Amino acid sequence: xxxxxxxxxxxxxxxxxxxxxxxxxxxxxxxxxxxxxxxxxxxxxxxxxxxxxxxxxxxxxxxxxxxxxxxxxxxxxxxxxxxxxxxxxxxxxxxxxxxxxxxxxxxxxxxxxxxxxxxxxxxxxxxxxxxxxxxxxxxxxxxxxxxxxxxx
Amino acid sequence: xxxxxxxxxxxxxxxxxxxxxxxxxxxxxxxxxxxxxxxxxxxxxxxxxxxxxxxxxxxxxxxxxxxxxxxxxxxxxxxxxxxxxxxxxxxxxxxxxxxxxxxxxxxxxxxxxxxxxxxxxxxxxxxxxxxxxxxxxxxxxxxxxxxxxxxx
DNA sequence: TATTGTTATACTCTATAACTATA
DNA sequence: TATAGTTATAGAGTATAACAATA
Numbered sequence: 001x002x003x004x005x006x007x008x009x010x011x012x013x014x015x016x017x018x019x020x021x022x023x024x025x026x027x028x029x030x031x032x033x034x035x036x037x038x039x040x041x042x043x044x045x046x047x048x049x050x051x052x053x054x055x056x057x058x059x060x061x062x063x064x065x066x067x068x069x070x071x072x073x074x075x076x077x078x079x080x081x082x083x084x085x086x087x088x089x090x091x092x093x094x095x096x097x098x099x100x101x102x103x104x105x106x107x108x109x110x111x112x113x114x115x116x117x118x119x120x121x122x123x124x125x126x127x128x129x130x131x132x133x134x135x136x137x138x139x140x141x142x143x144x145x146x147x148x149x150x151x152x
Numbered sequence: 153x154x155x156x157x158x159x160x161x162x163x164x165x166x167x168x169x170x171x172x173x174x175x176x177x178x179x180x181x182x183x184x185x186x187x188x189x190x191x192x193x194x195x196x197x198x199x200x201x202x203x204x205x206x207x208x209x210x211x212x213x214x215x216x217x218x219x220x221x222x223x224x225x226x227x228x229x230x231x232x233x234x235x236x237x238x239x240x241x242x243x244x245x246x247x248x249x250x251x252x253x254x255x256x257x258x259x260x261x262x263x264x265x266x267x268x269x270x271x272x273x274x275x276x277x278x279x280x281x282x283x284x285x286x287x288x289x290x291x292x293x294x295x296x297x298x299x300x301x302x303x304x
Numbered sequence: 305t306a307t308t309g310t311t312a313t314a315c316t317c318t319a320t321a322a323c324t325a326t327a
Numbered sequence: 328t329a330t331a332g333t334t335a336t337a338g339a340g341t342a343t344a345a346c347a348a349t350a
Contacts, residue, residue: 008263009267010269013266013270014262014266016285018190019289019293020288020292023296024173065318068317069317087327116162122290126161128287129288129291133164139172142273186340188340203309205307205308205309213341215308216309220310220339224340239350
């Protein structure tokens, strides 16, 4: 081990978080949308049609990047572009029925994989993870606010 | 919310894990190596020179994919290829001093970002996260073994 | 024959710069 | 002028198929 030995909380969290992240990326097979695409489908499903610019900001990809992603999703019939009646420069992106179904399938698949992993864990470990979820969620929120507050 | 409301442990973990994963990907700026590259640099730093095939298996990328990654890392002077004296088909990849330094800088940067996030958390939440780390590590391990056992 | 690694090729995802149309 | 979105182009990252050299 050549790394500065971890005493700070961040140093302790880092290796575990890295492993979990790598895991998540592995579950993401070619049959399921990328994490950014999933975030877009989720937002459109939960909150209705949205602007390209807003989706780009939400997922922190560039505006052209979002145009391109929407193009791929539209080609796959997962979303649809409709003109924005209030601003003729813009478009509204809305999720299709196929998009909603894929989002659902993705969610079920991921949850099933995670459930399988929990089955390998002792009851104590399972409980410890579940009990920490609210704190972990707030940690994630702190991270999301880290840049969106100061920057932009 | 159109998603099947989560009662299983996997369903509860999924949204939190997704947010943490997205966060990790955001911290990974263009100034730092990708997660696969980081895993390679870490392995070479911790355990000495390694074969392309072993690095590919470790990180679960294809053998050509690893050849290409090593090519990019070598061009950036982060690793170096040396002939394997024991098997003339193979090469040994070893990390350079610049590679070690970058790995260290990456580690420090990530840990610092996570520390910043912890500072936004209440002491109770911080403790809850830290206490859950061993269980989370075992969960990650269960995931890593999920495919490596049965498959391959 | 099997294994190690590479080359050839293609596809996804993402970025920056330059552009068009509307406000 | 500023904003919304697109097009053009380039690069990282990854895969499969075909190949060369060695075991």
